[in-house]
Amino acid sequence: MPEGPMIFDRALIRRRQRRAAALGPATFLLDRVAGDLAERLQTVLRQFNVAVDLGTPGEAVRAALVGLDSIGTIVSAGALPDLAIPTKQIRCLVVADEEALPFRDASLDLAVSALALQFVNDLPGALVQIRRALKPDGLFLAALVGGETLTELRQAFAAAESEVEGGISPRVAPFADLRELGALLQRVGFALPVTDTERLVVRYDTAFDLMHDVRRMGATNALINRRRTPLKRATLMRMTEIYAQRFADADGRVRATFEIVWLSGWAPHPRQQQPLKPGSARTRLADALGTSEISAGEKPGQE
Numbered sequence: 001m002p003e004g005p006m007i008f009d010r011a012l013i014r015r016r017q018r019r020a021a022a023l024g025p026a027t028f029l030l031d032r033v034a035g036d037l038a039e040r041l042q043t044v045l046r047q048f049n050v051a052v053d054l055g056t057p058g059e060a061v062r063a064a065l066v067g068l069d070s071i072g073t074i075v076s077a078g079a080l081p082d083l084a085i086p087t088k089q090i091r092c093l094v095v096a097d098e099e100a101l102p103f104r105d106a107s108l109d110l111a112v113s114a115l116a117l118q119f120v121n122d123l124p125g126a127l128v129q130i131r132r133a134l135k136p137d138g139l140f141l142a143a144l145v146g147g148e149t150l151t152e153l154r155q156a157f158a159a160a161e162s163e164v165e166g167g168i169s170p171r172v173a174p175f176a177d178l179r180e181l182g183a184l185l186q187r188v189g190f191a192l193p194v195t196d197t198e199r200l201v202v203r204y205d206t207a208f209d210l211m212h213d214v215r216r217m218g219a220t221n222a223l224i225n226r227r228r229t230p231l232k233r234a235t236l237m238r239m240t241e242i243y244a245q246r247f248a249d250a251d252g253r254v255r256a257t258f259e260i261v262w263l264s265g266w267a268p269h270p271r272q273q274q275p276l277k278p279g280s281a282r283t284r285l286a287d288a289l290g291t292s293e294i295s296a297g298e299k300p301g302q303e
Contacts (some may be wrong), residue, residue, distance in 0.1 A: 008119050012095070012222045014079050017057055020218035027058055029217065029258055032200070033114045033143045034060035040141060040264075041068055041110075048110035048139070052077050054130070055098045055116030057218060065112070072109075077101070078116075098126050103133035106267075113142040115260075127188045133140075137269035140190065146197055146259030148176040152247040153210065153256065160239035169227040178261055191267025191272050198260045203253045207243040210256045240251070 020026075049072040053062050056078070077094040089267045096102050098113070098120050112131050120126050129139055161168045178197050185193035204210045214220055248254045266272060 005120050006224055008121055009222045009224050010079075010099075010121070013119055013218070016215075016222065019059075019175070020216050023216050025058060025218070026213040026216035027060060028202075029200075029260075030058050030060045030115060031058070033258050033260060034064040036198075036260075036262075037061060037112060037114060037141065037143065038064040038263075040066060041065075041070065042110075044070070044139065048072060050075065050108050051112065052103070052108050052133075054078070054096075054101075054113040054142075056112075056114040057116065057284055061112060061114045063266035067279055075108075077103075101126075101129040101133060103129075104137045104238065105132045106138075108135065109138050111138070111140045111142075115143060115145060117142055118144040118156070124184060124188055127184065127190075131189050131265075131267055134267035136267055136297045137272065139264065140266070141264045142262070144181070144259060144263065146261040148257055148259040150197060150214075151257055152243060153207070154247065156207065156239045156243040157235075159242045160235050161234050164232065181261055181263055185265045191268045193263075193265040195264075198262070200258045200260065202256050202258060203249065205253055206255060207240045207254055210254070218277045224264055224273035238280065242275045 029115070047070050051065060051071050052075040054077050057060070062074060062076060065074050075094055077096040079095065079097050094102060098117060099122055111134060117123060117126060127140075134140060140231075158168045180194050182193060182195040185195070203211075204213075216233065243254055247256075
């Protein structure tokens with residue numbers, strides 16, 4: 001079991017992912033992430049003999065990996081293996097929760113994950129397990145939903161509930177931000193950690209269309225502390241009015257922000273680039289910049 005507070009109902013997330021697959025999933029976000037992931041891997045000039053796709057819903061990422069010459073055997077690991085399709089290159093479907101990985105230490109060359117790890121309760125623990133499962137100089141590359149995702153929906157619901165019901169309830173998950181995730185990669189022992197973010201703005205005819213897409217992503221509210229009583233119709237209708245008032249463009253369509261945070265890091269290896277020791281530089285910064293060096297006790301222009 002993960003340590004620390006339990007935020008997400010993991011069993012409910014799996015049920016909703018199955019429901020989304022049955023409804024016909026909304027895959028535009030995953031398709032975008034899968035394409036970006038393939039481009040990032042193409043810039044890494046090395047071979048990955050054993051790669052695992054960890055928890056990613058849908059087939060977009062696995063299809064992207066199959067299309068790369070640098071990828072050997074692909075292991076699909078997730079809680080819903082019945083939704084994965086075996087292929088010649090995807091030789092192994094593993095039933096695994098992202099919070100309890102079954103891989104032995106130093107067994108993987110590459111671990112990727114797309115839009116899944118933001119729903120684990122113990123992200124530090126999951127990242128430690130991933131690092132241990134990677135061979136020395138193995139690569140971890142993942143995309144998570146970031147903290148600005150659906151900020152418009154969060155604000156509209158909060159305002160509507162305050163007006164109609166006299167209080168607010170948690171309806172959109174509290175996702176981590178870029179700086180927190182970058183520090184976390186270092187803390188769990190990844191070498192050469194890199195984080196970056198991308199914001200996508202998607203436009204919808206109404207807030208109802210956005211909520212329909214969120215449902216077909218399997219990403220509706222799965223917080224343990226979610227309100228268990230049905231949403232009042234008056235609150236819902238007021239939310240859509242506030243959404244349209246605050247976040248509509250001139251043509252009447254409303255905006256929805258999706259933030260994608262990218263994480264990458266390497267399992268430590270002695271041959272990796274290391275930071276220089278303090279005082280080991282052979283060239284002064286002032287010489288490189290073509291300026292005069294001023295000691296700490298002087299002021300500019302002082303003779």
